[in-house]
Each structure stands twice: as C-alpha cells, then as structure tokens.
Amino acid sequence: MxxxxxxxxxxxxxxxxxxxxxxxxxxxxxxxxxFLLNRERPAVKEVVAWAASNGDRSENADYLYGKRRLxxxxxxxxxxxxxxxxxxxxxxxxxxxxxxxxxxxFGATVRYAEQDGAERLVSIVGVDEVDLQRSHVSxxxxxGRALRGAEEGDRVVLDAPGGKTHLTILEVSYERIEVEPxxxxxxxxxxxxxxxxxxxxxxxxx
Numbered sequence: 001m002x003x004x005x006x007x008x009x010x011x012x013x014x015x016x017x018x019x020x021x022x023x024x025x026x027x028x029x030x031x032x033x034x035f036l037l038n039r040e041r042p043a044v045k046e047v048v049a050w051a052a053s054n055g056d057r058s059e060n061a062d063y064l065y066g067k068r069r070l071x072x073x074x075x076x077x078x079x080x081x082x083x084x085x086x087x088x089x090x091x092x093x094x095x096x097x098x099x100x101x102x103x104x105x106f107g108a109t110v111r112y113a114e115q116d117g118a119e120r121l122v123s124i125v126g127v128d129e130v131d132l133q134r135s136h137v138s139x140x141x142x143x144g145r146a147l148r149g150a151e152e153g154d155r156v157v158l159d160a161p162g163g164k165t166h167l168t169i170l171e172v173s174y175e176r177i178e179v180e181p182x183x184x185x186x187x188x189x190x191x192x193x194x195x196x197x198x199x200x201x202x203x204x205x206x
Contacts, residue, residue, distance in 0.1 A: 004184070009113075013101055016084065018088045019083055019086040019087050019088060019090065019126060019127070019128070020088045020090050020106045020126050020128065020139060021087050021089060021090070021108060021125075021126035021129065022089075022090060022091065022092060022129060022177050022179060023089065023091055023127060024129075024177065024178065024179030024181070025109060025125065025126050025129035026084070026087050026089055026178070026182055027179075027180050027181070028128075028129075028179055028182045029080055029083055029084050029087075029128060030084060031181065031182035032076075032080060032182045033077065033080040033081065033084065035182065035184060035190075036073050036076060036077055036080070037077060037114075038198045039188075039190040040073060040188055040189060040190045041073050041074075042072065042078075042190075043071065043139055043188075043189040043190035044066055044069050044070055044073065044189045045047075047062060047066045047189060048062075048063060048066035048070065049069060050062075051063035051066055052138075056084070059150050064104075069189070083128060086131055088108050090106050090194065091107070092107030092108070092174050092175060092176060093107070093124075093175065093176050096174055097202075099151070101173070101174065102146055102152065102172060103149055103151045104124065104147045104149060104150050104151065104169070104172055105124070105149065106124055106125075106126075106139045106150070106173055107123075107124060107125075107146065107174060108122075108123070108124050108173070108175065109121065109122070109123045109124075109146075109172075109173050109174070109175055109177070110122055110124065110147055110169065110171070110172055110173075111169075111170045111171040112147070112167045112168060112169050112170055113167065113168045113170055114165065114167060115165050115166050121135055122135045122137045122143065122147075123135060123136050123137070123177045124137060124138075124139050124144050124147065124148075125137070125138065125139070125177060125179070126138065126139065127139075127140060127181055129177075131179070131180060134178070134180070136177065142159060142160060143158060145168070145200065146158040146159070146167060147167070150169050151169060151172060152169050152170065152171060152172055153168075153169060154167075154168075154169045155167070155168050156169065
C-alpha cells in the first residue's frame with residue numbers, strides 16, 4: 001500500500017493492437033458470429049431468392065431490403081471474425097501472485113473514491129465488452145488508462161473531458177466478470193421467419 005502516492009496515467013505511444021477480452025466477452029462474439037453465419041444469413045438469402053423470383057427487382061421492396069441486409073450481415077461477419085482472430089483471452093479468475101494480484105490490470109475489479117468522496121466500483125474489460133449499466137469500462141478508456149498499474153492506496157490522475165481530477169484506489173480484486181450473453185435480436189429473419197407470399201394471388205373462392 002502506498003498511501004498518498006499520486007500516479008499519472010501512462011502515455012499511449014501507439015493505438016492498441018491487441019484485443020484483450022474476457023472469456024464471457026469472447027463467447028458472446030462467437031455466439032453472434034455463429035448466429036449470423038448459420039441462421040440469419042441463410043434465412044435472409046432465402047427471402048432474397050424468393051423475392052427475385054417475383055419479377056422486376058428495381059421496385060421489389062423485399063428484394064432490395066434483403067440485399068441491403070445481406071451486405072450488413074457480411075460486414076458484421078467480417079468485423080466479428082477480425083475481433084475473434086485478434087482476441088487475447090484474459091481470465092480475471094486466473095491465479096495471480098505477488099504484486100500482479102494487487103495492481104490494476106485488465107480484468108481487475110476496482111473500488112475507488114472520487115474527489116468529492118463518492119465511491120465507484122468498475123471492472124476493466126475489453127472494448128467489445130463495455131457495459132456502463134454493469135460498470136464495465138474499457139481498458140483503453142480514460143478511466144481504464146488512469147487506473148492501469150495502480151494499487152490500493154494510490155491516488156491517480158484522471159484526465160476527464162471536464163478537466164483533471166483525482167481518484168483514490170480503495171480496493172483491487174480479480175474475480176469473475178459477468179458479461180451480458182448474446183441474445184437473438186428482435187425482428188431477426190431467422191426468428192420471425194415470414195411465409196413466402198405466392199407470386200400470383202390465388203383465385204378467390206366463390
């Protein structure tokens with residue numbers, strides 16, 4: 001413990017290239033990737049094929065929307081694949097010894113006091129796991145950078161949009177970080193699959 005020690009946040013000399021992520025965060029990325037690749041994309045592709053069979057595509061709303069949706073899905077799949085391939089898995093529950101268990105690094109859960117005495121509890125996670133409702137902050141955010149490398153009793157400088165302020169570290173721990181799992185979005189084509197409409201309306205019954 002270093003009571004009264006004030007540390008400035010480390011200077012970032014280059015943009016981070018590693019995608020540090022917790023097990024829960026990586027599982028969420030993989031679940032979304034599998035959903036889009038194996039379920040949503042085939043379902044949208046089926047709608048596009050049906051819409052294309054109905055004739056003029058230039059004014060076919062189902063066809064135009066489906067093609068745009070396919071482009072969005074493919075773009076998201078490329079993004080997810082890059083994030084998954086670049087992932088550097090860090091388990092907050094992994095055993096740590098010595099100062100590594102006392103200092104703040106990726107995966108730490110930190111309780112600190114602001115200048116006005118208000119206490120906050122945050123967990124340091126990857127950029128794909130940020131969840132302010134759960135107090136999950138990115139390791140490259142202003143708060144994450146300010147806390148990095150500090151330990152209980154340190155007083156760190158936070159360079160916030162409203163100006164510089166000081167935070168006092170009260171407690172550092174490494175424990176399981178619960179990440180919101182991937183959930184199928186409302187309105188997904190594969191979830192609310194529409195019945196294809198016939199190209200020619202059936203004759204009315206008399």
